[in-house]
Amino acid sequence: SGEIVLRRGWLIKPWHIAALASLGFRSLRVVRRPRVAILSSGGELVEPGERLAPGKVYNCTKPMIWAMLASYGAEPIDLGTVPDDVDIISERVSDGLAISDAVIVTGGTSVGERDLVPEAVSRIGEIVVHGLAIRPGKPMGFAMASGKPIFMLSGLPVAALIGFQELVIPALEHMLGCKFDPPPRISGRLTRRVASPPGIRTYIRVRVFKGADGEVLIEPLRVTGSGILSTLTRGNGLLIIPEELEGLDEGSEVEVILLSPIFEGDET
């Protein structure tokens, strides 16, 4: 009857498959998965499962980025791990560009006196952004080389997660020509005041749980030391404080991005 069933750029859902099948379609031309290569930089990195020598840390950011890419329909490619050396980083990123649609480099975006990755990447392409008004994640950014994006993400998993959401997801949407579903959100009451610097979009990891009376409570997690482990596993939500605010008061009604289902009562 001349009705449009699916438009270019729609993410195909099970009910779209039903609609197509009801018309007799067995197959459909779809967009190729973007291939995204991941390079870890940092002389301190050791692969999980290997022996951990003093001064070394496990590379935990790459498996997270890998899982995130796969969950958004991309095909991850491992470019390995390189030491803190501009020549080697630059060469490996070039290799990655040749076999992929985009490259993600983690770590080395601000290593004391020299930003190794931006320096290495600027030899190959043009830095578009370096330095984001977000926290955590300020030193991240991206470049373009031969029409392909090179993302410079933090080596720290929490910052890398936020950089992925701010930079990589919009790029994947652009490459796939579609919009992903918005993440689930939930509203609740803040259990204590949180501060945030003005002019910076601040991501606060939170624990979302049901209080005794069934009310949804949002507890900002305190980040002590590296704080990575506990906030990635005790936390189940992200509170984004916009640039124009300087924190939120205890008791405020806020909306958070829910990363995992809410906890019941005192369950951690």
Added chain:
Amino acid sequence: SGEIVLRRGWLIKPWHIAALASLGFRSLRVVRRPRVAILSSGGELVEPGERLAPGKVYNCTKPMIWAMLASYGAEPIDLGTVPDDVDIISERVSDGLAISDAVIVTGGTSVGERDLVPEAVSRIGEIVVHGLAIRPGKPMGFAMASGKPIFMLSGLPVAALIGFQELVIPALEHMLGCKFDPPPRISGRLTRRVASPPGIRTYIRVRVFKGADGEVLIEPLRVTGSGILSTLTRGNGLLIIPEELEGLDEGSEVEVILLSPIFEGDET
């Protein structure tokens, strides 16, 4: 430091992988995917891609159920299509139970004078529920045989989708020992009144879009004729009217389950 990183029953997210990798874990014992067999019943069904003879329709519900099972971590198994014959249905469901953890039968739950599937299933196991106070989807239900569930879903895709959400998803959560993420929800203003019978949980397919002033509007779709195609593809949301209400007024602020991203302006 004795801190708990992951609990049994958590769905593993990318940041959990980061937390485990930071401790040096390369692998993890996880629950096996539930195997769910799908049987289509109905002499009128033809597979998409085949020639459609008069009086026949394409089987569009099976590919939808298949995609939904896969998206919730189950492993779908195709038990084929059987005619409207109690002996054959019963035999095929038994075969399916032997090779899977659960069976879904679609169609034949209320075929004029005889409910063929409930009759066939009652020979094998115990009917737990037949007849739900929901619309669409009233004649659906489930049975138990040797500790395994047998779901009786509608052959019509929209009703089957709702039956899947009401019956199959909670069972998958039970089998996997986890809770899935809640679906994304959005609030908006209803563009016209919708009626619903009291005592029945009513699912209304809606079109969620942004009005001229950026306001989120919820337009209940009119279902004419079979109405399947247009509401599965023009619609991008589900409005659930609870049992205790008799419809909702035009202009009401309502929350809907978002099936696909909201439409911008007049885009369909």
